[in-house]
Amino acid sequence: MSENPHHWVAAVAIVNFDLELGQSIEHVEPASFLLTEQERLNICYLAFPDSNSGCSGDTCYHFRIRKEYNVTKERDDIGSRDSHFYYGYVFFRQTKGEQFKRGYFQKSFVLLTRKPYINLYSNIVQIMAPQYFESGKVAIEVAMHNFTCWEPIVPGKSYQVPLLGQVLSFHIPSVKDKTQNKTSEFPGHVLAPKPVVLRSIVESDVYNTLRPLLPHIGIVWELVLMSEPIVVFGPSPSATSALVQTLVSLTAPLRYANDYRPYFTIHDSEFQEFTSKTHTPSRIILGVTNPYFNKALQHWPNVIILDSDKNKNLKILNPKEHSSSSLRGKPGFYTRYKPFLNKDKNVKKLLRGDRQRPAEVEDIMLRRYLTELTHTLMIPLEQYISSLMPLQKQLNPFRQPPLLQQFQQDAFIASLNESSLKINTDLKGLRGNWKELYRKFIKSPNFELWFQSKRSEANQRLELLHVQQLCEADLYRWKTDKHEVEIVDMLLWIRDRYDALQRLGDCPDLQDHLKNHIDTLLEVVPTDLQGTLKPAFNL
Structure with missing residues (x-):
């Protein structure tokens, strides 16, 4: 299958456990989908829950692996791009049976995609995998045919699509959406049977996932904001992958710029790098289940050890207890991080909960709180x-447009007077050392990714304003006293602006204006030069 980013699914892999051979991929659909040998090995190990996690029956979780050809070249890039990774959505089935050599049947259904639509693809796997285990490969073939009939992925678009006799209704979020909870505006036609409506294609059950950490949500939010390394120890891949993915989304709509692995094993090709004690831990969030990581990662500054009781709050434990002996069995939140903001009293409202409130309401309240916290920042x-x-008066249609000025940390900190900081304290009742919080945040990859986006957006806006000014310029008057060389230079300049419009989006009116400018200037150059220039300006 091609690397077309509009494809909903990259491939399906069936991973079997054999007593003699161990894990192996026994089938890939489509057969043309290529994986390197190392990628195949990583997927094989990630497709099975760790033997110490005691999983039985059906287990669902997801993982994230880097495409091998990006490992050395793009590891330190700011802002890990989705196209550099595969997301694997796993449905692992383990059943007892005397006919099996080890007394167990163990096989995993793995859906590989390039999109982090966690809730969407988790639901898709839970539809596809049971039918595969019941009907075999024909279920995969039918589902893959369904995917080819789905319209391309378009942010801001709503879908109602068929999958193996069921219908899924969901909305692809875009930057213009105020929230990712949008599920309206589905296509007018109705497919049978009744659609399964996904409120969000990204997160699910955020409140219950974060519940053990809610008393410390402010510290956890700061850790993610500052790109601090975090390791999550859990009883199962389902628990670790859910929490890691939720942590990554904690500062939304600010995009998390660093690497993260919802489920990670000691067999992964990047194990040595992430566990090395010879350098500072990577800016990454890891989810692990194997007790060996207790020793391998005891030098990490932030460790979350989940309790088997999902409703039990985790305590912040003394950093001096951050040792291999304490990590082996004592759930808690170990951190050496000292937060800049005081504990928010409003969190108590989230902690109390209300048995009368639906889980969806709890989710919305928590997500709204976190979103407002990030907006406040x-x-x-x-x-x-x-x-x-x-300023707009600095734009000159006949010169290069000015760019956004450089970000100066000291100037920004100096701008944080009482009135600007009052916005923060009034909105959330949050007090603390905001200036030092900003100083640390500005040094983080999360800030750098955000500023890169803002700078690009601002410069594109300036470029568009500049083209608009050029379109409004009076070239009839301008050309009257210009030499031939100056007119040719202007023609090249306008052609460059025309090409810029194609990068900036669909602007047919402005393109028409620039075409008219080119025609105006071509009329005044000598006839022989017109013959040379016109083919180059045949827009």
């Missing part, structure tokens, strides 16, 4: 970025 930064925009 970003308001002064957004305001400062606005002040870096050049």
Whole structure:
């Protein structure tokens, strides 16, 4: 299958456990889908829960692996791009049977994609895998045919699509959506049977996933914000992958810029790098289940050990207890991080909960709280970025457009007067050392990724304003006293602006204006030069 990013599914892999051979991929659909040998090995190990996790029956979770050809070249890039990774959605089945050599049947159904639509693909796997175990490969073939009939992935679009006799209804979030909970605006036609509606294709059950950490949600939010390394120990891959994925989304709508692995094993090709004690732990969030990591990662500064009781709150334990002996069996939240903000009293409302409230309401309340917390942080930064925009009077249609001014940390910190910080304290009742919080955040990859996006957005806006000015310029008057060389230079300049419009989006009116400018200038150059230039400007 091609690497077309609009494809919903990259491949399906069936991974079997053999007593003599161990894990092996016995089938891949489509057969043309290529994996390197190392990628196949990583998937084989990630497709099975760790033997010490005691999984039985059906177990669902997901993992994330880097495409092998990016390992050395792009490991340190700011902002891990989805195209550099595969997401694997696992349905593992283990059943007892005397006919099996080890007394167990163990096989995993793995759906590989390039999109982190965790809730969507988890639901898809839970539809596909049981039918595969019942009907065999024909279920995969039918499902893959269903996927080819789905319309391409378009942010902001709603879908109602068939899958193996069922119908899924969901919405692909976009930056224009105020929330990722949008499920309306589905296609007018109705497919039978009644659709399974996904409120969000990204997160599910956020409240219950974070519940053990809610008393410390402020510290956890800061850890993720600052790109601090975190390791999550859990009783199963389902528990670790759910929490790691939720942590990554904790600072939404701010995008998490670092690597993360919802489920990670000691057999992974990157194990030595992530566990090395010769350098500072990588900016990564790891989910693990194997007790060996207790020893391998005891030097990590932030460790979350989940309790088997999902409803039990984790305590912050003394950093001095952060040793291999304490990590072996004592659930808790070990951290050496000292937060900049005081504990928010509003969190008590989330902790109390209400048995009368549906789980969906608890999810919405928590997500809204976290989103407002991030918005609170970003308001002064957004305001400062606005002040870096050049004035419109600085734009000259006949010169290169100015760029967004450089971000100056000291200037920004100086701009944080009482009135700007009052926005923070009034909105959330949050008090603390905001200036030092910003100083540390500005040094993080999360800030750098955000600023890169803002800078690109601002410069594109300036470029568009510049083209608009050029379109409005009076070239009839401009050309009257210009030499031939100057006119040719202007023609090249306008052609460059025309090409820029194609990068900036669909602007047919502006393109028409630039075409008219080119025609105007071509009329005044000598006839022989027109013959040379016109083919180059045949837009």
